[in-house]
Amino acid sequence: MRDQIEKYSGKLLADRSALPGRIAFAAQDDVLISDGAPDLAELAGATLSRLNALALVAARPSLPFADFLIARSPKGENCILPQDTETRTFLHDIPFLRKGELGDDPAPKIAVLLGNRKGVIVEGVGIVTLGAITVEQAFINYSSVFHSTFVKYLQDVLAEGFLLPGEREAFQAFRDQWLRPLSASGLVFRDKLSQEKDEILSEIEAVGRYTVERGLVDSFFGNISACAGDLIYISQTAASLDELKGCIDPVPTDNSSTTGITASSELLAHRKIFEQTGARVILHGHPKFSVVMSMLCEARDCPIKDCWKDCPHVREIGGTPVVAGEIGAGGLAKRVPPVIGASGSAIVYGHGVFTLGRMGFGEAFAALVEVENFCREEYFRRLEACMLPDEHKA
Amino acid sequence: MHGWTGKILHVNLTDGSCRREEIPTELLHAYLGGRGLGVRLMRDFFRLDPFDPEIPLIFAVGPLCGTTSPTSARLACVTRSPLTGTIYDCSAGGRFAWRIKAAGLDAISITGKSAQPVFLAIDDTRAEILPAGALWGKGIKETVASLKERGSVTAIGPAGENGVLFANIMMGEGNSIGRGGLGAVMGAKGLKAITVQGSGVTGVADRERFDAARADVMRLFRASPVIFGELGIAEYGTPALVDLMAQRRMAPTENFRSTFFAESGNYSGPSIRRECGARKEGCYGCPIQCKKSSDKGEPLPEYETVNHFGALNGNSDLHAIVRANTLCNELGMDTISAAATLSAFGEARGRFPDPAEVASLLWEIASRRGEGELLALGSRRVAQELGKPELSMSVKSLELPAYDPRGAYGMALAYVTSNRGGCHLRAYPISHEILRKPVPTDRFSFSGKARIIKIAEDVNAAVDSLVACKFAFFGATLEEYGELLSAVTGVEYGPESLKAIGERIYLTERFYNCENGFDRADDALPERFFSEAGSAGEGIDVPPLDRVRFEEELQKYYRIRGLTTDGTFTDPSFLEVLP
Ligand code: SF4
Numbered sequence: 001m002r003d004q005i006e007k008y009s010g011k012l013l014a015d016r017s018a019l020p021g022r023i024a025f026a027a028q029d030d031v032l033i034s035d036g037a038p039d040l041a042e043l044a045g046a047t048l049s050r051l052n053a054l055a056l057v058a059a060r061p062s063l064p065f066a067d068f069l070i071a072r073s074p075k076g077e078n079c080i081l082p083q084d085t086e087t088r089t090f091l092h093d094i095p096f097l098r099k100g101e102l103g104d105d106p107a108p109k110i111a112v113l114l115g116n117r118k119g120v121i122v123e124g125v126g127i128v129t130l131g132a133i134t135v136e137q138a139f140i141n142y143s144s145v146f147h148s149t150f151v152k153y154l155q156d157v158l159a160e161g162f163l164l165p166g167e168r169e170a171f172q173a174f175r176d177q178w179l180r181p182l183s184a185s186g187l188v189f190r191d192k193l194s195q196e197k198d199e200i201l202s203e204i205e206a207v208g209r210y211t212v213e214r215g216l217v218d219s220f221f222g223n224i225s226a227c228a229g230d231l232i233y234i235s236q237t238a239a240s241l242d243e244l245k246g247c248i249d250p251v252p253t254d255n256s257s258t259t260g261i262t263a264s265s266e267l268l269a270h271r272k273i274f275e276q277t278g279a280r281v282i283l284h285g286h287p288k289f290s291v292v293m294s295m296l297c298e299a300r301d302c303p304i305k306d307c308w309k310d311c312p313h314v315r316e317i318g319g320t321p322v323v324a325g326e327i328g329a330g331g332l333a334k335r336v337p338p339v340i341g342a343s344g345s346a347i348v349y350g351h352g353v354f355t356l357g358r359m360g361f362g363e364a365f366a367a368l369v370e371v372e373n374f375c376r377e378e379y380f381r382r383l384e385a386c387m388l389p390d391e392h393k394a
Numbered sequence: 395m396h397g398w399t400g401k402i403l404h405v406n407l408t409d410g411s412c413r414r415e416e417i418p419t420e421l422l423h424a425y426l427g428g429r430g431l432g433v434r435l436m437r438d439f440f441r442l443d444p445f446d447p448e449i450p451l452i453f454a455v456g457p458l459c460g461t462t463s464p465t466s467a468r469l470a471c472v473t474r475s476p477l478t479g480t481i482y483d484c485s486a487g488g489r490f491a492w493r494i495k496a497a498g499l500d501a502i503s504i505t506g507k508s509a510q511p512v513f514l515a516i517d518d519t520r521a522e523i524l525p526a527g528a529l530w531g532k533g534i535k536e537t538v539a540s541l542k543e544r545g546s547v548t549a550i551g552p553a554g555e556n557g558v559l560f561a562n563i564m565m566g567e568g569n570s571i572g573r574g575g576l577g578a579v580m581g582a583k584g585l586k587a588i589t590v591q592g593s594g595v596t597g598v599a600d601r602e603r604f605d606a607a608r609a610d611v612m613r614l615f616r617a618s619p620v621i622f623g624e625l626g627i628a629e630y631g632t633p634a635l636v637d638l639m640a641q642r643r644m645a646p647t648e649n650f651r652s653t654f655f656a657e658s659g660n661y662s663g664p665s666i667r668r669e670c671g672a673r674k675e676g677c678y679g680c681p682i683q684c685k686k687s688s689d690k691g692e693p694l695p696e697y698e699t700v701n702h703f704g705a706l707n708g709n710s711d712l713h714a715i716v717r718a719n720t721l722c723n724e725l726g727m728d729t730i731s732a733a734a735t736l737s738a739f740g741e742a743r744g745r746f747p748d749p750a751e752v753a754s755l756l757w758e759i760a761s762r763r764g765e766g767e768l769l770a771l772g773s774r775r776v777a778q779e780l781g782k783p784e785l786s787m788s789v790k791s792l793e794l795p796a797y798d799p800r801g802a803y804g805m806a807l808a809y810v811t812s813n814r815g816g817c818h819l820r821a822y823p824i825s826h827e828i829l830r831k832p833v834p835t836d837r838f839s840f841s842g843k844a845r846i847i848k849i850a851e852d853v854n855a856a857v858d859s860l861v862a863c864k865f866a867f868f869g870a871t872l873e874e875y876g877e878l879l880s881a882v883t884g885v886e887y888g889p890e891s892l893k894a895i896g897e898r899i900y901l902t903e904r905f906y907n908c909e910n911g912f913d914r915a916d917d918a919l920p921e922r923f924f925s926e927a928g929s930a931g932e933g934i935d936v937p938p939l940d941r942v943r944f945e946e947e948l949q950k951y952y953r954i955r956g957l958t959t960d961g962t963f964t965d966p967s968f969l970e971v972l973p
C-alpha cells in the first residue's frame with residue numbers, strides 16, 4: 001500500500017489541491033501504516049485505527065476556502081451544503097469541526113464524523129477523508145471535498161461578498177497566484193481521427209491525461225468517447241481520466257453486447273449526442289468555473305425549487321447552452337443532446353461541460369477550454385461589478 | 395416502536411402450538427433483523443443437526459420491510475444447512491416478506507416435526523397448522539395456486555420433501571430461498587408451505603428525513619451504469635454479466651476446466667431478450683426490477699443459472715437452459731448446485747449431460763431415484779463417492795457460482811472466508827474487481843484484499859439484516875441506507891455503526907461454525923485453481939492462483955478478524971460478551 005500512498009500523494013501535489021509538506025495518508029491491511037507530514041500522519045493513523053475502513057487522507061488544502069466556509073457559517077451549524085451535483089449525489093453534505101471543538105485529541109471526534117460521511121473539514125487542520133476499500137477512494141473523496149468547497153466558496157463570495165478579515169487578500173492571492181492561464185497550447189491532437197481501434201484508444205488516453213493535467217476535472221472524473229462505425233469507444237465508469245489504458249470499453253451502437261455494462265454512467269448521453277449531432281468525439285469534464293456559473297440564475301420568483309433537475313429552460317453562458325439534469329439515467333441524457341449540436345458545447349447545471357469534435361479531439365478540447373475561460377472571466381467580471389461601490393454599478 | 399413490530403411467532407410442529415412473543419428491543423437494535431436477528435436466534439440451537447426436529451427454521455424480515463425503502467421487501471431464512479453443515483442464511487425478496495411484516499411480525503421461528511404433511515397459515519392475529527397431505531408431492535406452481543387465496547405463499551417442491559441437500563424454498567412469485575438446502579430442512583419438518591396475509595402498516599419515525607434519504611438512494615441508482623445504465627441489470631437482468639465475464643475470461647466452463655465458452659453469446663442478456671422476449675419483473679416494490687420473464691410469464695434464468703446449465707455443462711442451447719431453470723423452480727431446487735453437481739458428475743464419468751439428460755437427471759434428483767439418489771447429495775459427496783473428490787468445485791460443500799476465482803483474487807479469498815461456503819454474495823468482490831463499484835480494484839492482485847473482504851463481509855452482513863438487496867449497493871452505500879434506517883426507526887445508525895453490527899453478526903456465524911468443527915482446513919479452494927490455468931485470450935492471461943500469496947492473504951484475514959492462525963477463536967466465551 002506504500003506505493004499507493006506515494007502515488008496519490010503525488011496526485012494531490014500535481015493537481016495543486018494540497019499544500020506541499022502538508023499531506024499524510026494512513027492505510028491498514030493487517031497492520032496500520034501512515035506516511036507524510038508527521039503531525040498529520042499521526043492524526044491520520046489515530047483516526048483510521050478507529051474506523052472499519054482501509055485508508056484515510058489528511059491534508060491541508062492549497063486554498064483556504066474550506067476554512068473560510070466554516071468561519072462564515074452561522075454559530076450552531078456543523079456542516080456545509082454545497083449545491084453542485086457531485087456533492088448532492090455522493091457526499092450529501094460536508095460536516096466540519098471548528099477549531100474550538102478539537103481539544104487535545106481530535107482523532108476520536110473526526111472518527112465519529114467519518115463514521116457517517118466520506119469527508120470532514122477540520123478547521124485549521126485541513127480536509128480529512130476516508131477510503132472505504134482503497135487508498136484511491138480516500139484521494140477521490142479529498143478531491144471531491146476540495147472541488148465542492150471551491151465551488152461553494154466562489155458562489156458564496158459572489159452572493160455575499162467578503163465577510164472575514166483577510167478573506168479579500170487571500171482571494172486576490174488565489175486569483176493572482178493559484179489560478180493559471182488555461183489553454184490547449186502545447187497539446188498535440190490528431191486532426192482527423194481514423195476508424196482504427198489502436199489510434200482511437202491512444203488518442204482517448206492522451207486526451208484523458210490532458211484533461212486532468214489542465215485541471216478540467218474534479219479529482220480525475222469525467223468521460224470521453226469516440227464513435228467509429230458500429231462502435232462507441234468510451235471511458236469506463238470510475239476510471240481515472242489520466243490513466244485510461246485498459247479502461248476504455250468498445251460498446252456496440254445496437255446494444256448487441258452488454259460488455260459495456262462497465263462503461264461510463266453517461267453512455268446513454270454520449271450515444272444520443274452521437275445520434276443527434278453526427279459528432280465523432282465527445283469530451284466531458286467538470287471544470288470549476290463552469291460549474292459555479294451554471295448555478296447562477298437571475299430568474300426571480302421562479303416556482304421551481306430543485307433547479308438542478310427540474311429546470312426546463314435552456315439558459316446561456318457566452319453562447320453555450322446550460323441545461324438541468326441528473327447524471328446517469330437522470331435527465332441529462334435527455335436534455336443535453338438536443339442543445340449541444342449548434343454550439344458544440346453544453347453545460348449541465350452544477351455538474352460540468354460536454355463538448356464535441358466533428359473530426360477529432362482538438363476541437364472538443366478547445367471548446368472545453370473556451371467555455372471554462374469564458375466562465376472564469378465572467379465570474380470575475382461579475383464579482384468586480386458586485387464589489388464596486390453602489391454609485392458605480394450599472 | 396417504528397420499523398420493527400417487536401414480535402416473533404414461535405411455531406412448534408411437534409405439538410401444534412403457535413404463540414406470538416416479544417423480541418427484546420435491544421436484540422433488534424443490535425442485530426436489526428433478517429440475517430442478524432436469525433443468526434442471533436440460533437444461539438441456543440446452532441449445534442443441532444440440520445435434520446434434528448428441534449432445529450429452528452427462521453424467517454426474519456428487517457426494519458425497512460413494509461416501507462418504500464428501495465429493494466427492502468426482503469427476508470432472510472436462517473438455520474443450519476444440511477449441505478454445508480454451517481450456519482446458513484438466504485436473502486429473498488417478494489411479497490411474502492412484506493406480508494409477514496404486515497401480519498405484525500419481525501420473525502417466524504419454526505421448530506418440531508409434524509407427523510403428517512402440513513402448511514402454516516398466518517394472518518394479523520392467528521396462526522394455524524393445517525393439513526397438506528393433498529399437496530405433498532406436488533410441484534411449486536400447483537401448491538402455490540391452491541393456497542393463494544390465503545395470501546402470499548412460500549413452499550417447497552418434491553426436492554424439499556425428499557431431502558435433496560440443495561432443495562430450496564420457493565416464493566409464490568418466483569423468488570427463491572435458493573441455496574444451502576433450506577428446503578430440505580422445511581421438508582424434514584413435514585412443512586409443505588406457509589401462507590401469510592396481514593394488513594398492518596409499517597410506521598416511519600421521520601417522514602421528511604425518509605423521503606430525502608430515499609431520493610438520495612434513487613439518485614445513486616440512476617447514476618449507476620450497473621443498475622439503471624442501458625446495459626445494466628434493470629434492462630437485461632443479471633445475464634448482463636454473460637458478455638462481460640466472457641470478455642474478462644472468467645466464465646467457469648466445463649466444471650471449471652476452462653474459463654471461456656465460445657458460445658456463451660447464445661445466452662447473453664441481449665440474446666435472452668431477443669429469443670424469449672424478456673419482460674421486466676422483480677421483487678415486490680423494487681424499483682430496479684432486475685428479474686426477467688418470458689412473454690408467457692415464465693421466470694427467465696439468472697446469470698449464475700445460464701452459465702452453469704450453459705458453459706459449465708458445455709451446453710449452448712438457450713431454450714434447454716430456460717427449461718432446466720423452469721424445472722428446478724418447479725421441483726424446488728437450487729439451480730447453481732444442481733448444475734454444478736451435474737457438471738462434476740459429467741467430468742467424473744467423462745461426458746457432460748446433454749439437454750435431454752439434464753432434464754431427466756433433474757427429475758431423478760428431486761425424486762431421489764436412479765442416479766438422482768446420489769446426485770441429490772451435492773457435488774462434494776458425489777465426487778467423493780465416485781473416487782474423485784478433487785472434481786467437486788465447492789467450498790465447504792457449497793458449489794461455486796459463476797465467477798472463476800482465477801480471474802478475481804478477492805473472489806478467491808471471499809469464497810473461502812464465507813461463513814456459508816463457496817458463495818459470491820458474502821463479500822461480493824465482483825462489485826469492485828469487475829464492475830468497478832464503488833471503485834475499481836486490481837482483480838489479479840491479492841494486495842489489500844484481506845482487509846477489503848473483511849470490510850465487505852461486515853457491510854453485507856448489515857445489508858442482509860436491513861434487509862436490502864445487494865444489487866442496491868452497485869449504486870447506494872450504507873450512508874444512504876443508514877439514513878433510511880434512522881428515519882424509519884428513529885434510532886440513529888450510520889455506516890460505521892452498521893458495519894459494527896455486521897462484524898458482530900459475521901463473527902457470531904464464524905464462532906458457530908468453529909464450534910461445529912470448522913477451521914482453516916475448511917477455508918480451502920479446490921486444487922484445480924492452484925494447478926491449472928484458465929483460458930487466456932484478448933490479451934488477458936489467467937494463470938493458476940499463487941498458493942503462497944493466497945495463504946499469506948488468508949493469514950492476514952485471520953489477523954484482521956482477530957482469529958488464530960487456524961482461523962478459530964481464542965476465547966471460548968466469545969458469545970457471552972455479545973448482546
Ligand atoms: S434488484 Fe432485483 S433481486 Fe434485488 S430486490 Fe430488486 S428485483 Fe429483487
